[in-house]
Amino acid sequence: MSHIELLKDCGLKATPQRLCVLKVLGKHTHPTIDELYDDIKQDYPSISLATVYKNLxxxxxxxxxxxxxxPNxxxxxxxxxxxxxxxxxxKCGFVRDFDAKEFAIQECHQSxxxxxxxxxxxxxxxxxxxDCEHCR
Incomplete structure (x- = not known):
């Protein structure tokens, strides 16, 4: 599903700021707010941190x-x-995604x-x- 469709399904307007936030987050790099802001500023140099916070x-x-x-x-x-x-x-804060289909998450959800x-x-x-493979 496209980012525009995701926004519309939630009743939100597809503004350039929201689309940019979703585009960056769609990379699944798990940025902090500072990293997200720095990445967005590359496409929108005049965007404020407050605007990013508000849209996020x-x-x-x-x-x-x-x-x-x-933690910490x-x-x-x-x-x-x-x-x-x-x-x-x-230890290092690295975040890794695992598809819920790999586990019995649907059963947990129903329970x-x-x-x-x-x-x-x-x-x-x-x-x-x-710890993880990135910091060992």
Missing amino acids: NTLIEQGLVVEVSI QKSKFDIYEYPHIHVVCE IERAVGNIVKKLNIVATVP
């Missing part, structure tokens, strides 16, 4: 973007195009829905590991 928060509220919290480090962000798990290295008696719109799983 709107996209998070609509479920198009997830915030990946990392800045949060990172990722587009939510498909259900996936974030595995975070506590949670039964337990709470409601629909779970989005299941965001973050697993942490003490």
